[in-house]
Amino acid sequence: MIFNKMHILPFFLSFICIASHGMGFIEYANKSKINSYLHEYLYLHTDRDIYVAGEDIFFKVYLLNSNTNSEIQNSKIAYFVIRDKNQKRIIESRIWLENNNGFGQIYIPDTLSTGIYQISVFTNWMKDEFEQFRFNKEVFIVNRFDTDYEVNEVDVSQSNLNFEMSTGKMATNLNRDSSYLLKLNASSEKYSARSKVAINALFSSLSIDDSIADVSISVSEINLLDRNEKNSIFGKYLFQSDSFKNDLNYKDIETKGIIVSGKIRSDDNEINGQTIYLSTPDTIANLQYVITDSSGSFHFMLSSYYEGKSLFIGLMKNKKNANYNFIIDDKYSSFIPYKPSNNYAKIQSSYIKRLQDIATVNKSFEVKFSKELTSELSYFYCPQLYSSADHSVHTSDFLYLNQLDVIIQETLYGVKINKKDKNSVNIFDSHRNQIYTNSFVFLDGVPFFNISKVLGYGTDKVKRIEVINSTWVLDTLLFNGVLSIFTHNYEIFNFKNEKNQIVIPVGKYLPRTTFFYPNYSSGNIMQNKPDFRQLLYWNPQVKLVKDKPKVIEFFTSDLCSDFLVKVEGVTNMGKPVSSTIIIKVEND
Amino acid sequence: MINTHLMRTYFIFLFIIFAKIETAYCQQNSESFFDPRLSGRLFINDSKILGNQFLLKDWFKSEIKFKNGIILRDKYLNYNGYLDKFIWVNDINLTVVLDDYDISEISIYTDSLESMVFKKILFKNDYQNDSVPIFAQLISFDRIKLYAYHQIVKDGSVEISNDKGVYRKIRVEYKPIYFFVFPDGTQVKFSKLSNRKIIDSFGENLQEIVKKTIKINNVRIKSELDLIKFNILLNKEIF
Numbered sequence: 001m002i003f004n005k006m007h008i009l010p011f012f013l014s015f016i017c018i019a020s021h022g023m024g025f026i027e028y029a030n031k032s033k034i035n036s037y038l039h040e041y042l043y044l045h046t047d048r049d050i051y052v053a054g055e056d057i058f059f060k061v062y063l064l065n066s067n068t069n070s071e072i073q074n075s076k077i078a079y080f081v082i083r084d085k086n087q088k089r090i091i092e093s094r095i096w097l098e099n100n101n102g103f104g105q106i107y108i109p110d111t112l113s114t115g116i117y118q119i120s121v122f123t124n125w126m127k128d129e130f131e132q133f134r135f136n137k138e139v140f141i142v143n144r145f146d147t148d149y150e151v152n153e154v155d156v157s158q159s160n161l162n163f164e165m166s167t168g169k170m171a172t173n174l175n176r177d178s179s180y181l182l183k184l185n186a187s188s189e190k191y192s193a194r195s196k197v198a199i200n201a202l203f204s205s206l207s208i209d210d211s212i213a214d215v216s217i218s219v220s221e222i223n224l225l226d227r228n229e230k231n232s233i234f235g236k237y238l239f240q241s242d243s244f245k246n247d248l249n250y251k252d253i254e255t256k257g258i259i260v261s262g263k264i265r266s267d268d269n270e271i272n273g274q275t276i277y278l279s280t281p282d283t284i285a286n287l288q289y290v291i292t293d294s295s296g297s298f299h300f301m302l303s304s305y306y307e308g309k310s311l312f313i314g315l316m317k318n319k320k321n322a323n324y325n326f327i328i329d330d331k332y333s334s335f336i337p338y339k340p341s342n343n344y345a346k347i348q349s350s351y352i353k354r355l356q357d358i359a360t361v362n363k364s365f366e367v368k369f370s371k372e373l374t375s376e377l378s379y380f381y382c383p384q385l386y387s388s389a390d391h392s393v394h395t396s397d398f399l400y401l402n403q404l405d406v407i408i409q410e411t412l413y414g415v416k417i418n419k420k421d422k423n424s425v426n427i428f429d430s431h432r433n434q435i436y437t438n439s440f441v442f443l444d445g446v447p448f449f450n451i452s453k454v455l456g457y458g459t460d461k462v463k464r465i466e467v468i469n470s471t472w473v474l475d476t477l478l479f480n481g482v483l484s485i486f487t488h489n490y491e492i493f494n495f496k497n498e499k500n501q502i503v504i505p506v507g508k509y510l511p512r513t514t515f516f517y518p519n520y521s522s523g524n525i526m527q528n529k530p531d532f533r534q535l536l537y538w539n540p541q542v543k544l545v546k547d548k549p550k551v552i553e554f555f556t557s558d559l560c561s562d563f564l565v566k567v568e569g570v571t572n573m574g575k576p577v578s579s580t581i582i583i584k585v586e587n588d
Numbered sequence: 589m590i591n592t593h594l595m596r597t598y599f600i601f602l603f604i605i606f607a608k609i610e611t612a613y614c615q616q617n618s619e620s621f622f623d624p625r626l627s628g629r630l631f632i633n634d635s636k637i638l639g640n641q642f643l644l645k646d647w648f649k650s651e652i653k654f655k656n657g658i659i660l661r662d663k664y665l666n667y668n669g670y671l672d673k674f675i676w677v678n679d680i681n682l683t684v685v686l687d688d689y690d691i692s693e694i695s696i697y698t699d700s701l702e703s704m705v706f707k708k709i710l711f712k713n714d715y716q717n718d719s720v721p722i723f724a725q726l727i728s729f730d731r732i733k734l735y736a737y738h739q740i741v742k743d744g745s746v747e748i749s750n751d752k753g754v755y756r757k758i759r760v761e762y763k764p765i766y767f768f769v770f771p772d773g774t775q776v777k778f779s780k781l782s783n784r785k786i787i788d789s790f791g792e793n794l795q796e797i798v799k800k801t802i803k804i805n806n807v808r809i810k811s812e813l814d815l816i817k818f819n820i821l822l823n824k825e826i827f
Binding site for chain 1: 624625628630654656679682684690
């Protein structure tokens with residue numbers, strides 16, 4: 001009875017359905033699994049925790065990932081924000097992550113007032129409901145000229161008694177997982193000013209797969225906050241090891257470049273199904289386009305081609321009477337407010353005064369300790385519309401002509417600006433023996449919908465004109481003839497405020513920099529200059545090979561104090577390693 | 589009553605299956621969300637050409653590799669030997685002459701297991717003064733690489749008459765050029781598949797080795813397959 005004809009039919013249909021999509025269905029199952037396991041964490045190793053305004057923060061960002069599937073790509077960009085207790089963003093920057101890490105330096109404006117600030121590092125994925133996964137760290141910034149600040153007078157020396165770290169030989173190994181060990185060994189417990197320090201670092205692991213640890217090393221004057229375990233890479237890693245698993249939106253993972261996203265609205269209505277272009281002033285016509293989704297949202301991923309340029313985002317079909325608003329997502333925004341902790345309340349006013357004095361001396365003697373490294377972004381793609389035009393005219397080959405329509409008429413065959421409608425261009429397609437009446441126009445590489453506004457341009461402004469005199473296809477978008485006008489001085493910037501478009505800067509990635517430290521063994525370097533460096537050494541790119549000790553050498557400064565040697569990083573299998581020791585610098 | 593209830597259950601089951609599959613496809617598509625877009629001129633078949641301009645009889649799924657390493661998959665392409673361009677069928681079924689400036693390699697999957705790999709290389713034809721970039725099929729890969737340039741050339745013109753009058757049409761013919769590329773970049777090209785022509789195409793310094801290879805191995809080159817076998821033997825002999 002059950003298997004009569006009526007019952008077999010739906011079974012048969014469902015079988016056909018599954019079979020026809022067979023592979024896709026299996027893929028879906030796998031993908032779903034992958035999605036649920038991908039999760040990113042960041043950790044920020046800074047050279048210090050207390051700075052004077054006007055100094056640089058040296059840092060290295062590590063991207064830790066619970067995902068072990070190599071098919072899934074991680075984010076390639078980390079964002080860096082410093083904000084004050086009033087939620088004001090002081091510094092916004094971004095860094096390119098190569099091999100899941102990035103390093104550089106950030107200048108702290110010398111106008112900042114003394115107080116606690118929050119550094120937040122995050123990837124584009126860590127927004128909205130994932131904002132809780134951003135890595136936050138507090139730093140104390142002292143203004144050289146501030147005298148009025150709130151501090152509690154706590155005896156620092158008393159605090160140091162409780163400091164649970166080794167000094168000198170046989171360093172602490174903070175690792176909670178005994179299979180990964182990082183041992184630090186200093187050549188001596190005490191050093192004199194401007195003397196050579198040698199630290200022996202040995203990475204060992206019981207895991208066969210772990211062979212290299214990529215670490216960063218800082219040697220800086222010790223402060224109270226260095227005791228906080230959450231300030232080590234383990235604190236971060238252990239804290240979030242019970243990973244929050246959720247499906248992720250691929251559109252938010254910046255695997256190849258920055259994602260520019262936003263919404264288009266008209267009279268408070270979201271506009272869906274609209275074609276949005278993105279372009280930048282250049283010597284080639286360039287264009288990307290997307291179609292807005294049901295909520296009027298659009299996403300573009302930018303390659304390094306756009307680095308430091310201005311983006312023109314607008315509507316492909318620019319209706320004269322329509323008035324659309326573009327709302328670009330703020331990449332640095334944060335919904336979770338910053339509430340300062342009281343960690344820094346223990347800092348003595350005498351310590352702050354000392355920092356101010358050191359900074360003043362360094363400023364007076366113009367002591368600088370960093371240099372920029374050449375860095376190449378590995379990804380480059382220019383979305384040019386066409387590689388070579390059918391006709392190209394350089395106006396320098398002709399006598400002076402004072403009108404754009406005259407230039408076109410005199411130098412180009414089959415191209416004409418419509419006399420009745422001064423805002424449209426006609427291009428003759430000789431292959432199809434057809435005239436296109438509303439051809440697409442680019443000005444300085446950017447789509448331009450108001451050619452009537454540049455009709456007064458003569459050869460003094462127009463440098464080159466290119467024409468495509470056929471139907472050009474970009475994916476599924478058709479251009480019936482293309483006229484590209486290039487000017488000497490990028491006149492397109494005079495049309496930044498046109499309707500139905502928005503112009504935004506892209507900004508630049510932070511350059512990779514390295515710390516320079518004086519070598520007192522080779523001659524008279526800085527002999528006539530004071531050296532009160534609180535940061536003795538910073539190296540963000542040290543590779544420790546398993547079971548092969550590595551010697552790290554640097555020189556002490558004139559500052560007599562305790563210094564914390566902090567080594568942090570990850571193994572090639574993505575396991576965190578961390579270790580610290582203390583060295584003392586004393587007067588002879 | 590039972591039957592109706594069961595039918596309803598089955599249809600709900602069917603609906604869920606469909607919904608799942610659609611969700612799956614949305615997820616997958618989003619991965620290629622930021623891929624670069626292809627561009628090119630709309631391809632219009634020239635009615636004045638007599639003969640087949642295309643290398644393949646159909647459009648096949650292809651993989652496009654850009655100079656910067658980006659790979660686009662599942663694009664339908666065919667190679668037009670007359671234009672030395674790939675013709676791409678886009679998602680709205682328009683045929684487009686692919687703008688290949690940023691493309692370094694194209695693999696056309698003529699079968700689920702077989703693919704034709706075309707690489708962009710500089711090549712100097714007899715009638716040209718300079719080398720120009722062309723897409724040639726890599727047919728044998730060793731220290732010495734063997735390429736086939738599947739050119740389709742003009743082979744005179746013919747007059748065709750019909751009720752409306754007499755028309756002159758260009759006749760085109762498939763005339764491939766094969767060439768070896770040595771590790772130092774030297775190219776040895778030939779168009780006719782015969783032992784004599786191949787020996788003659790090599791310079792004096794290599795002719796003896798080529799002759800020896802052909803003689804010892806009793807090689808008779810009459811097809812592409814013979815040529816591939818010969819390339820393997822030549823590689824063994826020289827390196």
